[in-house]
Amino acid sequence: EIVLTQSPDTLSLSPGERATLSCRASQSVSNSHLAWYQHKPGQAPRLLISYVLDRATGIQDRFSGSGSGTDFTLTISRLEPEDFAVYYCQHYGSSRGTFGQGTKVEIK
Amino acid sequence: EVHLVESGGGLVQPGRSLRLSCAASGFTFDDYAMHWVRQAPGKGLEWVSSTSWNGGTTDYADSVKGRFTISRDNAKNSLYLQMNSLRPEDTALYYCAKDKSLTSGLLDYWGQGTLVTVSS
Numbered sequence: 001e002i003v004l005t006q007s008p009d010t011l012s013l014s015p016g017e018r019a020t021l022s023c024r025a026s027q028s029v030s031n032s033h034l035a036w037y038q039h040k041p042g043q044a045p046r047l048l049i050s051y052v053l054d055r056a057t058g059i060q061d062r063f064s065g066s067g068s069g070t071d072f073t074l075t076i077s078r079l080e081p082e083d084f085a086v087y088y089c090q091h092y093g094s095s096r097g098t099f100g101q102g103t104k105v106e107i108k
Numbered sequence: 109e110v111h112l113v114e115s116g117g118g119l120v121q122p123g124r125s126l127r128l129s130c131a132a133s134g135f136t137f138d139d140y141a142m143h144w145v146r147q148a149p150g151k152g153l154e155w156v157s158s159t160s161w162n163g164g165t166t167d168y169a170d171s172v173k174g175r176f177t178i179s180r181d182n183a184k185n186s187l188y189l190q191m192n193s194l195r196p197e198d199t200a201l202y203y204c205a206k207d208k209s210l211t212s213g214l215l216d217y218w219g220q221g222t223l224v225t226v227s228s
Contacts, residue, residue: 035214037153044112044203044218045145045153056216088153092213095141095158095167102152 002026002091004100012108019076021103023089028069033093036065036074039102040085048087049074079105110134110217112204117222120194128222130187130204135217138162138182141207143215144189146200146224156202157189160211172198194226 003026013019023034032052039045047056049065052072062077076083084107089100116128128144144156157168157178166178177190187204201223205215 033212033214037215039153044220045205045215046218047208047214047216050208050214086152090213090215092215094213095160095165095211096169097143097155097213097215099153099155 002029002098004089004091004098006087006089006100006103008103009101010104010106012106013079014108015079015081017079019074019079019083019105021074021076021087021089021105023067023072023074023100025070025072025091029072029091031093032068033091034065034067034072035090035092035097036063037088037090038083038085039088045088050092076105081107110206112206112217112219114202114204114219114222117202117224119225119227121228122195122226124194125190125192126194126224128189128191128202128204128224130219132185132187132204132206135206137180137185140209141211142180142187143205143207143213144178144187145203145205145215145218146198147203147221148197148200151200154200155213158207158211158213159187165211191224194224196226198224199226200224 036049053065201221206217208214208216
C-alpha cells in the first residue's frame with residue numbers, strides 16, 4: 001500500500017500570496033491516480049483535483065496540480081479568504097483510497 | 109444535485125454496536141461504488157470501507173476488518189455501516205462518500221458526517 005506524506009504540516013500565508021503544497025508517495029503512483037481535496041471545519045470535504053492535474057467541476061483555475069512518479073504539488077496561485085482550510089492528497093485506483101496526513105493553510 | 113445525508117451516530121460504550129446509514133439522492137445510486145471515511149478528533153481523513161455498485165465486493169481498512177460490515181440497499185438508495193465491538197479509537201466523524209465511477213476510490217461527493225463517540 002502506498003503511503004503519502006504531505007509537507008509542510010502547516011502553511012502560514014496572507015491572502016493574495018501563492019501556496020505550494022507537497023505530497024510525496026512511498027512508491028510511484030501509476031496511471032496518475034493522485035487527487036487533492038479541500039476540507040473546512042464543519043463542512044464536507046470537497047474534491048479539487050483528480051488525475052494529478054484535472055480540476056473538478058466548478059473548481060476555480062487558481063487551483064492547479066502537477067507532478068509525476070512520487071512527487072506531487074498543489075498550487076494555489078493567489079489565496080482568497082475562502083481558501084484557508086486543510087488540504088489532503090489521496091492515492092486512488094482500487095476499491096480503497098489512501099490519504100496523506102493533510103496540510104493546514106492558515107492565515108498569517 | 110447530489111445529496112448524501114448520514115445518520116445513526118451517537119454515544120456508545122466500548123464493546124457495543126452501532127449502525128450508520130447514508131441516504132443518497134440526486135444520482136443513479138446503483139451506478140456507483142460507495143465509501144465510508146472517518147476523521148478522528150484532531151486527526152486527518154482515514155478511509156474505512158467501500159462497497160461495489162451491487163454490494164458484491166466490499167473492502168475494509170485493517171483497523172476495522174472483522175468488526176465493521178458495509179452494505180447497501182439500492183432499492184432504498186441507502187448505504188449502511190454496521191459497527192460491532194466498538195473501541196474508543198473508533199471515535200470519529202464518519203462520512204459517506206460517492207465514488208466517481210464503478211470502483212475507483214476517487215470520491216467526488218461527500219456528506220456532512222455523523223459523529224460516533226465510543227466512551228464509558
